[in-house]
Amino acid sequence: MEMQLSMVVLEVRDIHRSIEFYRQLGLDLPDPPAERPISIVRMGSGVSLLLVEGFAGTNDPTWQRPTGGYQQLLEFYAGKDAGVDAMWEKLTAAGHHGRMAPKQTQGPYAAMVDDPDGNVILLTSDEAARVDGEEGA
Template structure:
């Protein structure tokens, strides 16, 4: 029996605020999802899910606010210019940049931003 990564879940304090960030990244999420407590976005082979803290409490039997960086979500941009533009757009919309775009030693254009819940989100091209 094998396993397959099917879904990545993100626990959010404010669904609309979180979804707005991921919309700015380019994910197609209907505005009608803003009031939901669980939202899923289909990707290429993997779903991205968003759950409110209340849902997480029910699933996990409790909730402790996490601290520190534990996992990376990395989104591929179509080009270095597209990455630069996206990073600038996110900052202009009030999102926190953690590391401005740079040319990484491994050959990619790379940048890091924070989503509204403090998760580090990598952008690369």
């Protein structure tokens, strides 16, 4: 069997605040059930994004939330350069920390914004990140 990435799990501080951020990004995350702080959406790429509050600390007694920096970037394809610009404006206008304004990098045209828990969201127009196979969206 081929190993495949099926889900990205983010341990969040405030499930409702995180859901709001990812909805602003364009994901259709459902509200969590009252008895369980979890929300999951399966994206067109086949990969699911799961937001959960309290799982790591409850199940791993050695877990500690990182206190600085970041170890990963979640890349979201935003279409053309104008899509990157528009999403940057939307998220930073909503008060989310802009880490890198839209610009042409050594690779793709891109921007970086922090989600409410400090995870870095890379917004890009890089066709290599495209999963639907259509050209020029």
